[in-house]
Each structure stands twice: as structure tokens, then as C-alpha cells.
Amino acid sequence: MAQAPSAQPTPEEEQPVELLTLSDGLPPVIETPDALAAYCAALAAGSGPVAIDAERASGYRYSNRAYLIQVKRDGAGIGLIDPIPFGDLAPLAEAIGDAEWILHAATQDLPCLAEVGLRPVALFDTELAGRLLNYPRVGLATLVETLLDRHLRKEHSAVDWSTRPLPEPWLEYAALDVEVLVELRDLLAAQLEEAGKADWARQEFEHVRGFEPVVRVDAWRRTSGLHKVRGRRTLAAVRALWETRDRIARERDVTPGRLIPDTAIIAAATAMPTTRGALLGTSGFHGRGAARHAREWLAAIQEAAELPEDALPTRTTHGDGPPAPRTWADKDPVAARRLELARAAMSALAEEHDVPLENLLTPDSLRRVMWTPPRTRDSVDLLEAVIDQLRGLGARSWQIGLTAPALTRAILDAEATSAKTRQSPSVADGEEPSDGASDGSS
Numbered sequence: 457m458a459q460a461p462s463a464q465p466t467p468e469e470e471q472p473v474e475l476l477t478l479s480d481g482l483p484p485v486i487e488t489p490d491a492l493a494a495y496c497a498a499l500a501a502g503s504g505p506v507a508i509d510a511e512r513a514s515g516y517r518y519s520n521r522a523y524l525i526q527v528k529r530d531g532a533g534i535g536l537i538d539p540i541p542f543g544d545l546a547p548l549a550e551a552i553g554d555a556e557w558i559l560h561a562a563t564q565d566l567p568c569l570a571e572v573g574l575r576p577v578a579l580f581d582t583e584l585a586g587r588l589l590n591y592p593r594v595g596l597a598t599l600v601e602t603l604l605d606r607h608l609r610k611e612h613s614a615v616d617w618s619t620r621p622l623p624e625p626w627l628e629y630a631a632l633d634v635e636v637l638v639e640l641r642d643l644l645a646a647q648l649e650e651a652g653k654a655d656w657a658r659q660e661f662e663h664v665r666g667f668e669p670v671v672r673v674d675a676w677r678r679t680s681g682l683h684k685v686r687g688r689r690t691l692a693a694v695r696a697l698w699e700t701r702d703r704i705a706r707e708r709d710v711t712p713g714r715l716i717p718d719t720a721i722i723a724a725a726t727a728m729p730t731t732r733g734a735l736l737g738t739s740g741f742h743g744r745g746a747a748r749h750a751r752e753w754l755a756a757i758q759e760a761a762e763l764p765e766d767a768l769p770t771r772t773t774h775g776d777g778p779p780a781p782r783t784w785a786d787k788d789p790v791a792a793r794r795l796e797l798a799r800a801a802m803s804a805l806a807e808e809h810d811v812p813l814e815n816l817l818t819p820d821s822l823r824r825v826m827w828t829p830p831r832t833r834d835s836v837d838l839l840e841a842v843i844d845q846l847r848g849l850g851a852r853s854w855q856i857g858l859t860a861p862a863l864t865r866a867i868l869d870a871e872a873t874s875a876k877t878r879q880s881p882s883v884a885d886g887e888e889p890s891d892g893a894s895d896g897s898s
Contacts, residue, residue, distance in 0.1 A: 476606040478635055480533050482628050485524075485621075487538040495527075495535040496551035502531035505556040505580065507637035510565040511630055513618040518705045518712065522568040523617035524627075528634040529555070536627055540620075544573040556580055558637045560596045563667045579661050582637065585644040588653050588660065590810045596633065603643050604636055651810070659852040660815075674773060675702075680718040685725065688768035689760060693725035695769055696756035704749055715745035716753070728757055777820065778827035790874045794826040797866035805858055817859050821849040829867045839864045 486492050499506070506529045510522040527535040527548070539545060557576040559565055561583040569575070586594035593599075597608040612629040619626075648654045672678070676698035685691055698721055705712040720740025729735040732750050735757075736742070746753070778784075784792035802822065806813040830841030842864050846856045 473601055473605055473607040476600065476604075476608050476632055476635060478534070478628065478631055482624065482631060483534055483536055485536050485538050485627065487541050489542075492537065492542065492545075492547055495532070495537070496547045498532040499527065499529055499535065499548070500551040500553070502529035504530045505558050505638060505641065506552050507558045507634040507641075508565070508569070508574075509559065509630070509633040509637075510568050511617040512568055513616050515614065515711055516616040516714075517618055518709045520568050521571060522565075524622065524630055525569070525572075525574075526630050526634045528637065530638065534631050534634060536631060538622075539572050542572070546573050549574050554578070558582065558641045560633070560637065562664050566664075566667050567669050576665055579665050580641050580645070580657075581661055581664055582640050582644055584660055584664065585641075585648060585657055587812055587815050588657055589644065589647055589651060590812060599640060599644075600636060603640060606636065608632060653811075656852075656854040659854055663850075663852055677773070679721055681722040684722060688765075688770065689763070690725050690728075691769045691771065692763050692767075693728060693757055693760035694721055696760040697721045697724060697753060700749075700752050700756040704752065715749065716740060716743075720746070724753065724757060725760075728761060730754070730758070778823050781823065784827075788827075790870055791827050793870040793873060794829065794866050795823065797870055798822060798826050798863055801862035801866055802859065805862060809858065817846075817851060817855055818849075821846065821851055822863075824849060825863055826866070833868065833871065835864065835868060838867065842867070 484491075486495055506527060509526045511524040511526075512520055513523055514520075522539050525537040525539055525545070525548075527537065537545070537548065552574075554577040557579040559579060559581055562579055562581040566576075582596070582599060583594045586599050591599065591602070597610050600606050600608045609629065609632070612626045615626055617626075645654070645657075648657045676695045679694055679698055682691075682694060685694060697716075701712050701715050701721070705715055717740050720738065723739040724735065724741065727734075727738055729738055732754065735750055735754055736747060740746075741750075741753075779787060781792075781795060784795060799822070802813060802816060806816050809816070825842060825845055830838055830845060832838050832841055839860060843856055843860045846860060846863075851859070
């Protein structure tokens, strides 16, 4: 009998990443004034920066309020604070004082923390630090695994945090979000120093500290599927239904999509039903939210049907920004050339300094400067004017220092190319130079 071949050696299996756990166990939720006072005393006696996170009920509630706030500081441990029983959290703000906050993706949490009286004097954003260091993925779980070699579970990221009482597994998940933020901050800060980007980060963090959410004008125009709508009256029906849904959602504190989805708004605006039966037979109008508010949906449609022509919304709006870049070549070829040169320069700078392109300069700022650059064409004056323009658009000093010279060159080079083309149209069209043109012969 032939001998069976010996088994081939298998490569050594990779060691699994250690699962992140709470070093001091899960603390009880702080939901009474006495418990809050006790934790604030410990927090004030602690040392170093303060890790902070907040959980909202996105996808379930209309409001952006915090339903749980997690805090950790050396010497104080983790505090899980239910902000709902408290009017504000002034005692917590006083206990933190001027200590640095550590947050991940700070702009997501700063507005809801400000609602309860919590505003940082200084902050460190671990997500933004990761971006400046050009990590390809900057989610908290990814950075913790990459830099700390620990696995952070994320299975409860989309739960309804307005639920009471909060289940213990959810609380553990929330507490883990601040468990190693101080350690992660220290590693990222050291890497920023080594990369020569620490000052960039300080400027970015200070900019983020003053973050205010943008209030969208004509937010109804972001209705999914709006591009399929034909006719201004149909647009008016979309607007009326969207605004009605938004009002009801705000009053009931539920996310608008739980009343009726965007697809239902588009369908009803297109069909313009006039009876309850026809409305509830329209695609997407099912469930309690559709039936309970049927009278209001029909009123919105009727309002749109009765609007005079001059009150109907237009297909497009004229904002204060430049037109879509795809139209520049037809509207202003020189501006199109400026943008082309500037984009190439920004890509080269981003690669040279190992920073994401969008962090080097926002696309909106780039387009605004290239569409309406300063009028002067003196190179020194133009550079100063571009610097002023970028500063007015909110660019930070480190961004201006890197990008203003390149944008100035793009403006001058684009117009020099245009002038040369105007002077030699036949050569530009590919024709042979005339006999009088110099060809280098004597």
C-alpha cells in the first residue's frame, strides 16, 4: 500500500487581537444630583485631560440631544451620565474646568454637549489627528486596533439610546469608547510631533472648538429622488410634504423617515392624490405615521395645488458660490484653466506633505478662489490678496502657508496661457507659422 503523503506544515496562525475590556468594570449610571456631585468631586481631583463621548438617538429621534455622556479621567475613572434628569450639567463643566477634552470626531458631539452646558476650553480630536497623519481609516475602532492592538466591538453603534433603562451591554459598549482615549491621544500626539504636524493639529483643534452646525437653506431640496421630479408644481408638493413631515417629526421628536420615507413624498407629489384612500394607496404611504397624519399630508398637497405660478419653487437655486465646475469651460475658460492648474498643485502638495487633499484645503474654498480671484495681477499683491481671501474663507494659517503660493501661480499661469493663445490663434489651432515667423534659421 502506498504511503500517504505527509501533511504539509501550515503557516503559523496570526495571534488574535486582544479584545478591549473595561479595566475597572462597568460603573453605575449617574442619574441623581448626589451621584453627579460625587463623580464631579472625583473628576475635579483627577489629573490630565478628560476623555468625553456622547450617544445620541440618530435614526430614532428628531432632536440631536445626548442621551448618555461618557467621561473618563485619570484618578476619577469612568462616569456614565444620563443627562435627561438634569436641566444642565454645570457641575460637570465646573469639575472639568480648563482641562483638555479628548473626543473622537468632535463635530458630531460638540453641539449636543453644548446643549447641556458643556463647552471645551481646549480639545484634542483623535479622528482629526488620524486624518492629518494620513491614516487610510480613522474610525475609533480602527485606530484602537492599529495603534493599541486592541479590538473594540461596535455592535451597538446604531441602537436607540433614548431607551430607558439602558441595557448593560449597551452601557459597556459606551464606556469602552472612552476607556483608551487618553492612551490613543498620547500616541497620536507623539506621531504628530514626529511628523512636524503638531502645530497644524493645534490650529485644527482650535478651529473645531468653535464648530457650529450649518443651518441648511431649502433643506427640502435634499429629498432623495428629487432629481426625478418634473414640473414646478410637483416641486411645490415635495416642499409642502417635506415641511409638513419635518414639523410633525419635530413636534413628536421622531426621525422624519419614520413617519413617511422620502420615496413616499416623491410618489405623492407626482400623483397629487386628493382623497384619503388614494393617498394611502400611494407607494410608501403605509404604517401608522402615514395613516395618522393623512389629513395633514392631503392638506400639504392641496396647498401646493393652489399656489399661484409666481410662488412655485424653481428647479435650481442661485447660491452665493461658484457654478458647478463642469460648466466652467463654457462659462469662463480661463477660470476652468485656473481650477485645473490649482487642482494639480493641491494634489502634489497633499502627496508631498502626506495629508489628505480635503484637509489641505476644502474643495469649496478652492473653487471660490479660482472662480473669483483677486483682481490684481502683480505677483506680490496677488499673493497677499489670495492669503486674505483664504483667511476670510476660514482657512487656517498652516493651510494658507502651503496653498496660497500655489494658487497664486495657478491664477497667473492660467492667464498667461490664455494671453498667449489670444496672441497666436493660428498656431494654437495647429496651423503652420507664416513665412515671416521665426523658425530659428538665418
